[in-house]
Amino acid sequence: MRYILFIIAVSLAVYSCDSTKSAMKGDKISATENDTIRIANDSLEYEIIIIEPGFNSWLVTQPSRGYYGLNYLENKNRFFVSEFNARVRNPQRYSPSLYPQEINYNFNTDYGYEVNYLLYNYFVYFQEKYNQHLPGGRR
Template identity: 35%
Template sequence: MRFLSFIIILGLIYSCNTTKKLGDDKSPKAYLEHPAEDSTVYELIVLDPGYETFLLSQAQPINFYSNNYYQTWNVRYVAEWNLRHSDALRYGDFYETRINYDALEDYDIELNYRLYNYFLFIEKRYGIVLINRGRTP
């Protein structure tokens, strides 16, 4: 599947970040860019035009759950995503990018909310279950 490039930039703006050259999109990608040492800006870049629409359709407001809740799930989702990314022979090239998420880093609730919903988006849009949460699809 080919997707149009769509970039979402979020985070508090305290400094400038460099841009990244992006190529053809054959599968959805998410990047979590870490800031320079003296910066507190984090970016979540999602390259899938359906993500923003999905995010807007979510019934829960950003503060429905705590930042800790989102972070706990994100640690699990990112670990599974990166495992699949590192084993392309088994899982294919769908997990083309590695997500750099540090469990010890204090990301704000907005970034954690958006990343959490990215994983829910992948599950709903592509029917991929990253973590079995005991729900039926």
């Protein structure tokens, strides 16, 4: 089964644990559930999982679904995924804790609006939160 695994949370959660420890005391399950977005389609055999503390609350402050066109999101995601994967393959220059594994995003697959919208917004969030700059991203 082909996956778009976006479990940066494993490494990013470890990376960001210090800032969320006090907020998660005694309520780990709901905090994890609130910060997890999962979209899957078994017929297309893809899955996107975003587990990032603060992503959901940040997402509601962004332009709503429908603001960007599907072509815009797909084009941005092509650039972002290509650059992200290049950084994964270059651990001497880019931190493996920020770039733990490649994203399996097939440019010829129609993932639909929702997946592209969430993936695009995750890249914007990632750049802002971790002070990274991916070509074509907001500054």
